[in-house]
Amino acid sequence: MSLLIAIDADTVLQNRFLGFLIWQSIQSAVVFALSKALLLSPFTSSPLSPSLGGAAAFLAFHLSLLLFSASLSLLASPSPDRAASPLELALAAARFAVASAPPAPDLRRRARVSLGFLLFLSATAVSAFVSVASVCWKCDSFSGTTWLRSLAVGLLYGLHYVYKRRWVLEFPIIQRPPFFSFKMGIPSAIGQALKLSGAGYLVSAMLSFFLPDVYKSQVAMQKFLAEEIVFYVGCFVVFFCWELSHHLHQVLHTKRLTFAPPKGSAAAETNPSEPLLAALEGSPPKSLLQYLAYLDLCMVCERNVDTWRRAAFFEETGETYKRVLAVCLRPLEQFTLKLAEGSESYSANNSLQLSHQLHSPAERQADSRLYEPFQDIQLYAWCARIVASLTAHSHKEDRFGVAQLSGSNAAVISTLVSCLLAVEASMGKKTNLPSPNYLMGPAGIKWATHSSGRRDAAAGITVKRKGSPLYSRAYSMADILRTSIYCIVSTFHDEMVNSSKAGLLEKDWVLMSKPLYGTHELIVQKLRLFLDFQAS
Structure with a gap:
């Protein structure tokens, strides 16, 4: 009986994950289309003409977001575990190499947490490397530095996400319908995406000064400004999709799950x-x-x-x-x-x-x-x-x-x-x-020594x-x-x-x-x- 219950609960969690991927794909497709039509159309010579490259960019954008969503689901946890420091991992590896002493169970658990953080940072860097370039594809101001700066932007987002412990699932005090909860989080997602894209743009702009000359080109000021605007828009679109995915993941996975047989069934009458x-x-x-x-x-x-x-x-x-x-x-x-x-x-x-x-x-x-x-x-x-x-x-x-x-x-x-x-x-x-410093005085008054x-x-x-x-x-x-x-x-x-x-x-x-x-x-x-x- 308990095995069947565990299987049913695991099936519900798997269905929630699949539903998360489906809705994440739909919202990302809408954001991608709107950004191309409204935000990046002034920087594109033929924004409405279909092409094979545009279809490939759209597919690459979805695959990169799928990588981010998968890494987010693997990292997310309702309990915030402490990660192992690099020094602890190095000492454990040295003890294992010298004396073949296996690490303690607590250290192994925290080592898995550290590995999860490392994989998530790698996934955000790769996802940003692909997704920002996919959003900026076909723009007249698209440059080669976009690829390298996207790596820095994705890594910065991953570090912020891990440091702020946003991977911890927070259960709401009041359980609302999923659509209403998701709708209420859209304004905060926009604000968070604006702040993070601005910070990522500034950091990547400073890093671009240290790039080799082969990645730099002497262009006019007008084209330089257009490149910067396109890159910032690309970062904002990607971060907005990531914030929506994060919020959707929180809403779907913290929704109440009822552990009870159907009312009126035989199990409900005998042992509910x-x-x-x-x-x-x-x-x-x-x-x-x-x-x-x-x-x-x-x-x-x-x-x-x-x-x-x-x-x-x-x-x-x-x-x-x-x-x-x-x-x-x-x-x-x-x-x-x-x-x-x-x-x-x-x-x-x-x-x-x-x-x-x-x-x-x-x-x-x-x-x-x-x-x-x-x-x-x-x-x-x-x-x-x-x-x-x-x-x-x-x-x-x-x-x-x-x-x-x-x-x-x-x-x-x-x-x-x-x-x-x-x-x-x-x-x-x-x-x-x-x-005993409290002394009882006349009329039952308590006097305390200083x-x-x-x-x-x-x-x-x-x-x-x-x-x-x-x-x-x-x-x-x-x-x-x-x-x-x-x-x-x-x-x-x-x-x-x-x-x-x-x-x-x-x-x-x-x-x-x-x-x-x-x-x-x-x-x-x-x-x-x-x-x-x-x-x-």
């Missing part, structure tokens, strides 16, 4: 959750199929459209509910453990940095260890929203009480609060219990991090976790208040085992802040 669970548990980690499965699960849990699918999670045995929570809590637990390790390294190096007022290499390595776990923030956000929505819906939809009897509610609360504490620690926020030096030092660390990408990602993840916890607390508020009055809050809503981050007392204290709606 099996296709989704098979995709979540059996698909390769960090693959597009796994991300689409998490997206489908998140929409089922949060929306009231597929209530029949969500109701199937609360079946009598409780096995389905446990499997759903397991595939969502496991990534959050791994995320929390990584943050705990990174925070310990960062704290140790921060004390050293405050003493020497220098950024040591060890501190930069610790900062990178903190930043790495936030690469898959989209997946962790889905997992937090899924477990929170499913726990909240269990208050009314769990007819058999599987969520409460299995202890899943306590596991969800403990995991979310531990994860939130780890994220807040990575932001420089104090997460420990109140110290420790300005430590407080100023901690504030300096926090301010330093606020301008970094780490802080923005951590802030977003902390906001998602707080919202998820408040979703559960607001639903079970009366039950939690009664448990707190009876002294059973720790027993009913927090796991007694050692938490992933912090202490058991800290988890309970944080939960009480949420119960009083004072957590921020």
